[in-house]
Amino acid sequence: MAKDLSQSDLVVAVFGAGTMGRGIAQVCAQAGMMTLLSDAREGAAQEALAAIDKALDGQVAKGRMTAEAKQGTLSRLREFTTYDEAAAAGMVIEAIVENLEAKRELFREMEKRIAPDAVLATNTSSLSVTEIAAGCARPQRVVGLHFFNPPPLMRPVEVIGGLRTEPALVTAMVGFAKRIGKHPVVATDTPGFVVNHAGRAYGPEALRIASQGIASPREIDVLMKEAAGFRMGPFELLDLVGGDVTHAVMVSIHSQYFGEPIYQPSAQMTVRVAGGLLGRKSKQGFYNYDGPPSASPPSIAVAAQPLPASAWVADEDGGSELAEWLTSAGVKTQLGGAPGAGAICFVTPLGEDASNAAVRLKLDPARTVGVDMLGRFNGRRTVMKTPLTTPETLGAAVATLSAGGAPVTAINDSAGFVVQRLLCMIVNVGTRIAELCIAAPADIDTAVELGLNYPKGPLALGDVLGPARVLAVLDGMHAITLDPKYRASPWLRRRARLGVSLLMPD
Numbered sequence: 001m002a003k004d005l006s007q008s009d010l011v012v013a014v015f016g017a018g019t020m021g022r023g024i025a026q027v028c029a030q031a032g033m034m035t036l037l038s039d040a041r042e043g044a045a046q047e048a049l050a051a052i053d054k055a056l057d058g059q060v061a062k063g064r065m066t067a068e069a070k071q072g073t074l075s076r077l078r079e080f081t082t083y084d085e086a087a088a089a090g091m092v093i094e095a096i097v098e099n100l101e102a103k104r105e106l107f108r109e110m111e112k113r114i115a116p117d118a119v120l121a122t123n124t125s126s127l128s129v130t131e132i133a134a135g136c137a138r139p140q141r142v143v144g145l146h147f148f149n150p151p152p153l154m155r156p157v158e159v160i161g162g163l164r165t166e167p168a169l170v171t172a173m174v175g176f177a178k179r180i181g182k183h184p185v186v187a188t189d190t191p192g193f194v195v196n197h198a199g200r201a202y203g204p205e206a207l208r209i210a211s212q213g214i215a216s217p218r219e220i221d222v223l224m225k226e227a228a229g230f231r232m233g234p235f236e237l238l239d240l241v242g243g244d245v246t247h248a249v250m251v252s253i254h255s256q257y258f259g260e261p262i263y264q265p266s267a268q269m270t271v272r273v274a275g276g277l278l279g280r281k282s283k284q285g286f287y288n289y290d291g292p293p294s295a296s297p298p299s300i301a302v303a304a305q306p307l308p309a310s311a312w313v314a315d316e317d318g319g320s321e322l323a324e325w326l327t328s329a330g331v332k333t334q335l336g337g338a339p340g341a342g343a344i345c346f347v348t349p350l351g352e353d354a355s356n357a358a359v360r361l362k363l364d365p366a367r368t369v370g371v372d373m374l375g376r377f378n379g380r381r382t383v384m385k386t387p388l389t390t391p392e393t394l395g396a397a398v399a400t401l402s403a404g405g406a407p408v409t410a411i412n413d414s415a416g417f418v419v420q421r422l423l424c425m426i427v428n429v430g431t432r433i434a435e436l437c438i439a440a441p442a443d444i445d446t447a448v449e450l451g452l453n454y455p456k457g458p459l460a461l462g463d464v465l466g467p468a469r470v471l472a473v474l475d476g477m478h479a480i481t482l483d484p485k486y487r488a489s490p491w492l493r494r495r496a497r498l499g500v501s502l503l504m505p506d
């Protein structure tokens with residue numbers, strides 16, 4: 001029988017008083033539970049309690065908590081040092097070192113002491129809940145309870161049942177997560193669960209784009225923020241989380257999925273981590289955090305040019321909207337048909353590069369540029385050159401697109417530009433998570449929005465862009481690169497063909 005986790009006298013014992021454990025203990029005590037906290041390192045639990053005291057002071061100062069509520073929370077928090085002292089706990093939450101044997105050993109010790117219906121919850125990020133539980137005499141009481149950093153602020157909590165977890169315990173844990181003010185998302189026991197799995201698109205694809213010399217890390221960050229509405233660019237995020245942590249997760253998920261190409265880590269990151277360019281924590285990553293910010297010139301020098309006399313736009317997806325932009329900039333514009341002599345040729349490919357589009361449409365590549373129209377990105381526009389595009393053509397194209405005041409980034413040729421590649425890979429990985437039945441479609445989106453701070457979950461994002469367009473981008477990238485990491489998931493392909501939402505369950 002799963003334990004009743006709604007009892008008012010439920011005692012929680014948290015093992016590990018580091019980054020996560022202290023936050024989890026704070027959350028439980030704030031929710032009214034008697035909370036015990038312990039750490040293998042002497043003094044660590046006391047340091048954590050002092051840090052919680054300080055964090056609560058901050059809440060009181062901001063008027064988010066009363067002084068009485070703070071005292072109440074502190075009165076429910078206590079350090080413990082021996083396993084026996086935690087014997088009365090109805091729930092044990094471990095947030096110790098990410099090591100299978102250490103976690104199994106801890107649960108084995110606690111199993112000997114706690115009541116038969118007490119729960120053993122693990123905050124593991126990358127280990128299998130089933131594998132941790134396999135070390136226990138009663139694996140049915142072991143469950144994953146995956147918090148995000150920092151636990152007091154981050155709302156999602158993934159609830160993971162192992163293969164032998166009692167199903168009623170998963171339901172009870174959903175109630176527990178709500179009781180402590182969190183948003184529970186039930187996920188299956190798979191590498192990275194939902195959020196860390198969904199996060200495997202943004203950073204790795206951005207690293208590939210930068211390493212291919214298409215745009216600089218700074219330019220990619222600016223595009224994702226100003227064109228696609230992300231709060232942080234992928235390189236800012238890599239620097240914040242730390243290259244060592246992110247790279248380790250990438251390597252772990254790739255190997256747990258037996259080398260699935262979609263999760264291929266970046267060889268560039270191996271070198272950066274070895275060189276200590278970890279990001280904010282080492283004061284140097286993709287950005288410099290020690291001293292004034294480094295100046296970074298655009299990766300492609302664009303010579304100032306007057307507006308062109310005339311422009312031609314391919315009559316393809318996004319073409320008519322682009323023709324309107326150009327006309328409103330005061331340029332005589334022709335949509336489709338044969339390009340006039342001397343006109344700059346604008347193409348709007350989905351998943352294709354400007355060179356291939358120029359050849360397919362029988363255009364002069366020296367006079368051709370691509371414009372990313374996937375999301376009708378009005379904030380910042382991308383102009384993409386072929387290797388043969390003349391500086392005059394590129395300069396005139398940038399002058400035209402920025403005529404109304406919109407900022408423009410010029411990039412080298414890329415199947416899928418920058419923003420198409422990143423957004424469509426995010427959608428593709430999200431649909432793969434849905435296809436693998438790791439969580440319900442709506443839960444995937446909520447978990448990603450709350451856990452990764454993306455403007456939308458991957459499935460809703462795909463719906464806004466249009467599933468058929470996302471599929472065209474991925475198919476285009478796949479056809480040009482012959483790289484299996486760009487193959488679209490059947491979940492996406494099916495719904496794009498049927499013309500239905502990516503959130504539609506099977």
Ligand SMILES: NC(=O)c1ccc[n+]([C@@H]2O[C@H](COP(=O)([O-])OP(=O)(O)OC[C@H]3O[C@@H](n4cnc5c(N)ncnc54)[C@H](O)[C@@H]3O)[C@@H](O)[C@H]2O)c1
Pocket residue numbers: 015016017018019020021038039040041044094095096097098099102106123124125126146147148149
């Ligand atoms: N840091 C994150 O962003 C994050 C997010 C979600 C989950 N997690 C997971 O949470 C767990 C803890 O991560 P963290 O970032 O808080 O690590 P941390 O290094 O900050 O803290 C771990 C603490 O556990 C203590 N410890 C180690 N072995 C112990 C044992 N046998 N008994 C008691 N204490 C022990 C250590 O002394 C340390 O203070 C890991 O499983 C990690 O994968 C981390």
